Amino acid sequence: MTTTQTPVLTVDDAxxxxxxxxxxxxxxxDALGLVVAISGIADGEFTYSTAFxxxxxxxxxxxxxxxxxxxxxxxxxxxxxxxxxxxxKSRNLLKPGxxxxxxxxxxxxxxxxMEPGDLSGPLAERVVQVVDEAINPSIDSHGGQAQVVKVEDxxxxxxxxxxxxxxxxxxxxxxxxxxxxxxxxxxxIHKVVDVTDHAQGENxxxx
Numbered sequence: 001m002t003t004t005q006t007p008v009l010t011v012d013d014a015x016x017x018x019x020x021x022x023x024x025x026x027x028x029x030d031a032l033g034l035v036v037a038i039s040g041i042a043d044g045e046f047t048y049s050t051a052f053x054x055x056x057x058x059x060x061x062x063x064x065x066x067x068x069x070x071x072x073x074x075x076x077x078x079x080x081x082x083x084x085x086x087x088x089k090s091r092n093l094l095k096p097g098x099x100x101x102x103x104x105x106x107x108x109x110x111x112x113x114m115e116p117g118d119l120s121g122p123l124a125e126r127v128v129q130v131v132d133e134a135i136n137p138s139i140d141s142h143g144g145q146a147q148v149v150k151v152e153d154x155x156x157x158x159x160x161x162x163x164x165x166x167x168x169x170x171x172x173x174x175x176x177x178x179x180x181x182x183x184x185x186x187x188x189i190h191k192v193v194d195v196t197d198h199a200q201g202e203n204x205x206x207x
Contacts, residue, residue, distance in 0.1 A: 001011065003063075003064050007072060008063055008074045009086070009087060009100075010085075010087070011034070015087060015120050016038060016069060019034060022124075024053065032055070034073065035049075035050065035051050035075075035089060036048060036049075036074060036078075036082065036100070037050075038078045039193070040193055041193065041194065041195045044106065045106070046100070046105070046106060050098065055073070058097050059095065062075055074162075077190055081104045081106075083104065084102075085101060107155060126186050127148055127156055130182055131148050134185065135177070135178055139178075144160060146159045146161075147161060155192070156182055156191070156193070157195050158192055180189065
């Protein structure tokens with residue numbers, strides 16, 4: 001764990017009381033910090049996930065900023081893409097809740113609609129093999145398919161197709177199935193990012 005005096009991502013004072021209230025309902029509230037992570041890409045922008053976790057259980061290279069109110073935890077792999085971002089209230093009346101105002105955007109090299117990049121080399125080839133042989137046969141039973149788009153700096157960029165495109169459970173499939181399998185079988189991989197255009201498909205959950 002790396003502690004820092006300068007936050008990678010800050011929490012707007014307008015949402016801090018709500019977050020502290022939610023945390024206070026947990027038995028180990030004082031030991032919990034807020035994880036903010038990049039979960040995917042939609043419409044050329046990052047998408048995000050948040051969760052509480054114990055600060056004594058963070059990964060060795062996670063970054064923790066604690067100003068005495070609420071520890072904020074960011075993965076080292078998300079640091080550059082979350083630098084200067086603010087967790088705040090959504091200004092979209094149709095999508096109330098939390099949002100991340102982020103000055104950073106995905107690299108055009110991994111934007112939606114891109115063709116698969118150069119997947120040659122031992123690491124990329126192992127990732128593709130795991131996806132083809134261990135992951136796709138499993139999600140194919142539900143009419144889904146995963147395609148490796150890019151492997152870079154320990155991150156795998158995945159595009160979902162078939163029944164997984166636009167499916168409301170796609171994020172669960174990604175984190176609990178695909179990411180967990182890849183991290184377990186390919187130790188160099190630390191994260192999976194979804195670059196699927198989920199506004200398309202039979203059951204779109206991005207709009």
